[in-house]
Amino acid sequence: MSAETKEGKIQKRHRVGLLGGTFDPIHVGHLMMAEAVRSEYGLEKVIFIPAAVPPHKLNRHIAPAEDRYRMVLLATQSNPYFEVSDIELKRPGPSYSIDTVHAFLEEYGEDTDFFFIIGADVIPDMGTWNRIEKLLEICEFVAAQRPGCKPDSEELRARFGELVAKHIHTLETPEFEVSSTDIRERLRKGHSIRYIVPPEVEEYIYQKGLYRDEL
Numbered sequence: 001m002s003a004e005t006k007e008g009k010i011q012k013r014h015r016v017g018l019l020g021g022t023f024d025p026i027h028v029g030h031l032m033m034a035e036a037v038r039s040e041y042g043l044e045k046v047i048f049i050p051a052a053v054p055p056h057k058l059n060r061h062i063a064p065a066e067d068r069y070r071m072v073l074l075a076t077q078s079n080p081y082f083e084v085s086d087i088e089l090k091r092p093g094p095s096y097s098i099d100t101v102h103a104f105l106e107e108y109g110e111d112t113d114f115f116f117i118i119g120a121d122v123i124p125d126m127g128t129w130n131r132i133e134k135l136l137e138i139c140e141f142v143a144a145q146r147p148g149c150k151p152d153s154e155e156l157r158a159r160f161g162e163l164v165a166k167h168i169h170t171l172e173t174p175e176f177e178v179s180s181t182d183i184r185e186r187l188r189k190g191h192s193i194r195y196i197v198p199p200e201v202e203e204y205i206y207q208k209g210l211y212r213d214e215l
Ligand SMILES: Nc1ncnc2c1ncn2[C@@H]1O[C@H](COP(=O)(O)OP(=O)(O)OP(=O)(O)O)[C@@H](O)[C@H]1O
Pocket: 020, 021, 022, 023, 024, 029, 030, 033, 117, 118, 119, 120, 121, 122, 144, 145, 146, 147, 175, 176, 177, 178, 179, 180, 181, 182
């Protein structure tokens, strides 16, 4: 994408991916999805944003934000296109995406387009997100396939029409049937999580004794 400046020069627009999540813990499904969207959408980078207080998981026990953040750092360190932001960890209250995207728009300026990466399972819930209409206006969403989930945007389309067709894109990515819930369950049962999370994350989980106990 490009835009003409007042002086008539063509300026290339920057394209940055945002991948928000609870990451309790981060797993290869997150990493595969981020890399696939980065490469197919020509993104300069993908910024992983661990949520301090995920708005839809308020009543669920989650690991401390500091641990989830550290695991995201470990998992992403070998990919030069991946960055991690602690923006939501520093903000009190529920980690609403609208506040995060506004902050990035302010930091990066008008010549950057943001692509918020989600799994297809998130689409049916988006109608309940804080100020979703505004959020659809100010950034693009890219929904990656997730095993067993059809990207169902019917309800959103009925409410927000064109905005949904224009700003929510779906992408066929390699699918990997894993979730953080599966991983926590495996750890509670004492089963292996090797190859489902990067080795550094596996080691961190064992070192800190995370997810061992029934909740
Ligand atoms: N295997 C996967 N394939 C595609 N997208 C995924 C996958 N796992 C998670 N995502 C997406 O990554 C984002 C962050 O997900 P999150 O951190 O909640 O992980 P999760 O595995 O869905 O967690 P949990 O099982 O605890 O609900 C969401 O948009 C989610 O849809």
